[in-house]
Amino acid sequence: MAAAVCVLARTRNLFSAIVLSGIYSFLMATVLVAMDAVDVAMTEASVGAGISTVLLLGALYLCRSEQSKPLRQVWLPLALSVAVGAVLMYGTLGLPEFSDAHAPIHTHVVPRYLKEMPKEVGMPNVVTAVLASYRGYDTLGETTVVFTAGAGVVALLRRKRRQRDAPDAAKGAAR
Amino acid sequence: MKADLILRVMAKLLIPFIVLFALYVQFHGDFGPGGGFQAGVILAAAVIFYALIFGLADARRVVPESLVEALMAVGVLIYAGVGVAGLLLGGNFLDYFVLDPDPVHGQHRGIFWVEVGVAVTVSGVMLKIFYMFADRGGLEE
Numbered sequence: 001m002a003a004a005v006c007v008l009a010r011t012r013n014l015f016s017a018i019v020l021s022g023i024y025s026f027l028m029a030t031v032l033v034a035m036d037a038v039d040v041a042m043t044e045a046s047v048g049a050g051i052s053t054v055l056l057l058g059a060l061y062l063c064r065s066e067q068s069k070p071l072r073q074v075w076l077p078l079a080l081s082v083a084v085g086a087v088l089m090y091g092t093l094g095l096p097e098f099s100d101a102h103a104p105i106h107t108h109v110v111p112r113y114l115k116e117m118p119k120e121v122g123m124p125n126v127v128t129a130v131l132a133s134y135r136g137y138d139t140l141g142e143t144t145v146v147f148t149a150g151a152g153v154v155a156l157l158r159r160k161r162r163q164r165d166a167p168d169a170a171k172g173a174a175r
Numbered sequence: 176m177k178a179d180l181i182l183r184v185m186a187k188l189l190i191p192f193i194v195l196f197a198l199y200v201q202f203h204g205d206f207g208p209g210g211g212f213q214a215g216v217i218l219a220a221a222v223i224f225y226a227l228i229f230g231l232a233d234a235r236r237v238v239p240e241s242l243v244e245a246l247m248a249v250g251v252l253i254y255a256g257v258g259v260a261g262l263l264l265g266g267n268f269l270d271y272f273v274l275d276p277d278p279v280h281g282q283h284r285g286i287f288w289v290e291v292g293v294a295v296t297v298s299g300v301m302l303k304i305f306y307m308f309a310d311r312g313g314l315e316e
Contacts, residue, residue, distance in 0.1 A: 038208035150300030
């Protein structure tokens with residue numbers, strides 16, 4: 001992953017950058033599998049490595065811009081990103097250890113879910129039960145967000161298409 | 176790309192299994208990893224794969240744009256409809272216990288339809304975004 005990130009930062013070719021980010025997503029998915037978050041790993045692999053790579057390639061095809069201009073001033077952005085990274089790393093120091101049984105998330109609602117879920121919902125996959133039943137409102141909101149995003153893309157791109165089509169139609173009429 | 180024999184044969188071989196896997200992820204989400212979101216994305220990926228190999232026009236014939244647009248909204252409506260069904264049967268909004276005389280079966284039923292709604296919306300939106308992007312670049316050439 002580190003190698004992928006380094007090459008990603010160095011490359012000026014947008015095509016290889018997109019492919020590398022897909023590779024990064026896939027590696028991330030394997031990391032998530034190793035951390036036993038199989039549902040998240042599946043989403044990462046299908047959305048991060050699959051669909052978003054295809055969409056970015058489609059966008060690249062539209063732009064036809066193979067190269068981006070190299071930055072002249074590298075030091076300020078570099079310092080800023082290193083500083084933000086350092087702050088984030090400092091933040092992780094306050095988090096409980098990975099797989100710490102006494103962490104707050106394991107002592108608050110999780111025991112109740114794990115204990116009551118087989119009686120209340122009766123599903124072997126706790127993730128699905130929490131997602132669709134206990135947190136049904138949240139998932140409804142997420143679905144609405146996905147729908148809204150799609151509607152936004154439709155609204156944006158369709159108007160552009162009509163504008164582009166309009167001159168063509170006018171040209172056809174003139175001919 | 177339409178003329179490439181290897182790609183066409185491989186796509187024909189793979190696409191049924193991708194769709195089957197999407198259905199498996201959808202309906203096996205109660206037991207294993209997966210669920211509506213992942214299944215919707217995989218389903219959309221199958222159609223996108225088809226469009227990449229066989230051209231956008233053929234994909235439009237298989238999955239018409241009007242159908243995709245309808246799917247986007249229908250998924251959210253299915254999800255919200257489950258909530259309203261719970262209301263009508265005397266529970267709270269998105270309360271699945273009332274959907275069946277047996278509360279646990281009611282939960283199963285509610286989760287099933289909710290996941291169907293998520294999958295329908297997600298696959299519709301993904302496909303629609305892909306169609307809109309591909310449309311502007313003229314991928315069908």
